[in-house]
Amino acid sequence: xxxxxxxxxxxxxxxxxxxxxxxxxxxxxxxxxxxxxxxxxxxxxxxxxxxxxxxxxxxxxxxxxxxxxxxxxxxxxxxxxxxxxxxxxxxxxxxxxxxxxxxxxxxxxxxxxxxxx
Amino acid sequence: xxxxxxxxxxxxxxxxxxxxxxxxxxxxxxxxxxxxxxxxxxxxxxxxxxxxxxxxxxxxxxxxxxxxxxxxxxxxxxxxxxxxxxxxxxxxxxxxxxxxxxxxxxxxxxx
Numbered sequence: 001x002x003x004x005x006x007x008x009x010x011x012x013x014x015x016x017x018x019x020x021x022x023x024x025x026x027x028x029x030x031x032x033x034x035x036x037x038x039x040x041x042x043x044x045x046x047x048x049x050x051x052x053x054x055x056x057x058x059x060x061x062x063x064x065x066x067x068x069x070x071x072x073x074x075x076x077x078x079x080x081x082x083x084x085x086x087x088x089x090x091x092x093x094x095x096x097x098x099x100x101x102x103x104x105x106x107x108x109x110x111x112x113x114x115x116x117x
Numbered sequence: 118x119x120x121x122x123x124x125x126x127x128x129x130x131x132x133x134x135x136x137x138x139x140x141x142x143x144x145x146x147x148x149x150x151x152x153x154x155x156x157x158x159x160x161x162x163x164x165x166x167x168x169x170x171x172x173x174x175x176x177x178x179x180x181x182x183x184x185x186x187x188x189x190x191x192x193x194x195x196x197x198x199x200x201x202x203x204x205x206x207x208x209x210x211x212x213x214x215x216x217x218x219x220x221x222x223x224x225x226x227x228x
Contacts, residue, residue: 009157034216043121043207043219044160090159105217107152109159 002027002093006108014116019063019078021111023091026072033074034092034105035065044090050074061085086115120144121220123208129226136195138223140208147212149191151175151183154205154222166191198227 007022025031032051036044048059055067061084065076074091091108124139142149148167152160152175162175164183172183180202184192191210195202205224211217 006159036219041126041221043221044209045219046216049216092160104162104165105160106162107160109157 002031002095002106004091004093004106004108006089006091006111008111009109010112010114012114012116013081015083016080019076019081019085019113021076021089021091021113023065023074023076023108024072025074025091025093027093027095029095032094033065033067034094035059035063035074035076036090036092036107037061038088038090038110040087047076047089081115083115083117086113088112121208121210121218123206123220123223125223126221127224127226129228130195130198131228132198132200134195134198136198136225136227138193138195138206138208138225140191140193140210140220141189142191142210142218143189144210144212144218145188146210146215146218147188148210148217149185150209150211150217151181151191151193152207152209153177154207160207163193200227203227 003026005024035047038044048057050057050067058064063078088110090110092105094105121142130136150165151163154160161177166172166185182194207222208220209217
């Protein structure tokens with residue numbers, strides 16, 4: 001069975017500082033990994049997706065994530081935080097299934113990112 | 118651009134009522150999903166559907182049912198609403214290797 005652990009339910013960083021949000025996964029097969037962002041009163045928006053093409057994945061809004069198989073990690077980073085990055089971030093994993101492709105996602109519990117002016 | 122529309126942003130119902138949450142997508146996606154989101158628990162899959170009239174239980178189906186009579190519409194039904202079903206409900210759609218696209222959510226309160 002697949003699972004995702006997000007370390008830190010709340011993370012605060014100063015504007016301009018590095019953002020690091022942690023995600024570790026467990027999967028019995030090579031996984032597909034995702035980061036989604038949720039702004040207040042909105043649904044989830046895809047930030048980036050790993051599908052084994054490259055271990056470093058670049059997403060929208062300057063975010064990127066690196067897949068490290070040896071550490072079973074897929075941490076999300078951004079070099080310089082902006083006030084508009086304040087949101088909740090979810091890591092998710094799926095295992096390719098014959099019928100459904102990579103659609104069935106298991107989500108982490110989320111990390112709320114606060115940006116300090 | 119893919120659009121997933123949930124019929125209500127906020128909904129207040131009473132215990133014991135039958136509640137319908139509606140979701141419509143405009144991209145001809147085969148797969149549709151219902152999740153509930155609770156603080157500290159993330160998103161949990163209630164039901165999903167990979168074709169018209171087809172449905173599969175997710176991780177927490179108890180107390181819920183679904184209906185998919187048309188490809189673009191996926192309804193979540195609370196047969197007899199209870200206070201522990203107060204939550205944010207998110208609908209999503211997707212196809213094949215495409216990532217899931219989410220609606221803006223329905224915040225449901227059961228009094």
